[in-house]
Amino acid sequence: MKYLIIFFSAFLLVACKKDKTTVSDKGTADSINIVQDSAKTEASLGKILVETFPFPTEIKECSCYFAKNKADFEAEKYIYADDAGKTAYMKLDGKRIAMKLISSSDMEVDEELTKEIESDNYKISVKGKKIKHEEALLFEGTLTIEKPDGTVETMPIYGECGC
Secondary structure, eight states: OHHHHHHHHHHHHHHHHHHHHHHHHHHHHHHHHHHHHHHHHHHTTTOOOEEOBOOOTTOOSSEEEEESSHHHHHTTOBSEEEOSSSEEEEEETTEEEEEEEEEEOOTTTSSEEEEEEEOSSOEEEEEEEEEEESSSEEEEEEEEEEOTTSOEEEEEEEEEEEO
């Protein structure tokens, strides 16, 4: 009887070791899946996702803010906003980012609006033409976003600048 218990215990010990080998094989399969997931992320490169966001609370006074079209502008679905001096805000590729405003044209001198914005991952150019002059200036134009990998996204914009 004693030998039977020892034999049975040894058998269980060997059986448990085989299960551990199976578990480690699953770990290897998980690692392969992680590599495949990151490959899918790289495959999605080539398009810049531009999302709408509410008006930034950081902007207190003068500002420019744009939507993709007049209907989105009236619904307050903005894709770009700046504080008319230092910082521009956008939501790109799922992240809301604040970027340094490099240059901006003087809108009182001519009918054209130009802005250049840069961050580590994006270079943005805003070009617009004044369509209405009231307390705030309404503009229509284009917004161009460039990434270091050469990806470029251009879209129409509609919005206003004012204090």
